[in-house]
Amino acid sequence: MNKASSPRTKEERYEERFEELIAAAATVFAARGYADTTIQAIAREMNMTGAALYYYVTSKDELLYEIWKRAGAKLQAAIDEVRTEDLSAEEKLKLVFQRHLEVIIRDKPIFEVLILQRSRLPEFRREYLEEDERRYQESLTELIEAIPAERMRLPDSKVLALGVLALLNGVIRWYSPSERLSLQEISELYFEMFANGALKSPL
Template sequence: MTRAQRVADTDTANRPVPERLLRAATRLFAERGYEGTSVQEVVAAAGVTKGAMYHYFGSKDDLLYEIYGRVLRMQTEHLVRIASRDAPVAERVRAAAADVIVTSVANLDDTVIFFRSIHQLSEDKQRAVRAERRRYHEIFRDMVAQGQREGVFRDDVSADLVVNYFFGSVHHLSTWYHPGGALTGEDVGRHFADLLVAGLRPEA
């Protein structure tokens, strides 16, 4: 075991049990797939007992749900703060677009795992996630619509189509983005946000 691995193991052991379980589940689901990972393997990797896991998570699909749910909740909290700023709408849309890219890149494994395995969740959990994603998209769409009403953004394309176009690109980040490459998450966020806002400007 290298020194870096020992430091990582110590760092994990000092974290709260739910976080240890989520970190272990994320790594194992990414390596072996959701179906190929057992509860026993998760608790062993986290260094806890099954009883400890079931104290916080009722089942393996609760772990899967929380892996993505915590990212989505964080992104929604960021978006609500950005949308409520006392700033021009174009500035808020640019900030929101950059934020969702940066946070998606920072949590790429969580997002990839979830979309690859969402069909494994119960219907109730799938509906809950879709409702929260819909809420996020509606807040983003409302900012775009505000910009259209104010004449800041072009209005020949519906705000719904703008949102679907932009988030279609966001959801494909994992197919081409590689951490450690030429672009950081902040670089990609800035470029995506600039492209979105530039495309929304009314034609001269």
């Protein structure tokens, strides 16, 4: 039998169903709010019983943790890929603006929960997730620090990185595909704002 047509293993079926559950939970969390979402509501979204859902996770908090972990991994993978490109530091940073927006809008339900409902999120394994956030922030800071010092008007790369993240994450509050500007145009506009403020001579 051709390997490509071989039946999926039990583990593969489990992983596929688990990922479907993560996506469904993100959609329900975004629509209802994390605090107001029940396991039963997520189970209904999956056309399964609450008892069946507990085969995959132990709690709503664990579901959120899995969502958050995947979201952070996607952002980190995007910035890591950009860092390997044969581009100048400024060109890499400009590309990160675009990739960041692409990731958060592509998985908008997930990031709506993580960005807009952050103060209401539980403490379940939060320390691991905050460590992932720090790693991403540090990666962004390092990209800014790689810009030649003579080009920088504002010297505090960490503060600049935090400002960039706040600016980019804010797009989740208002962007929709019907916007007059595309994501690429928005990222270019935001990078121009950054360059005008942080660099001595904008690109």
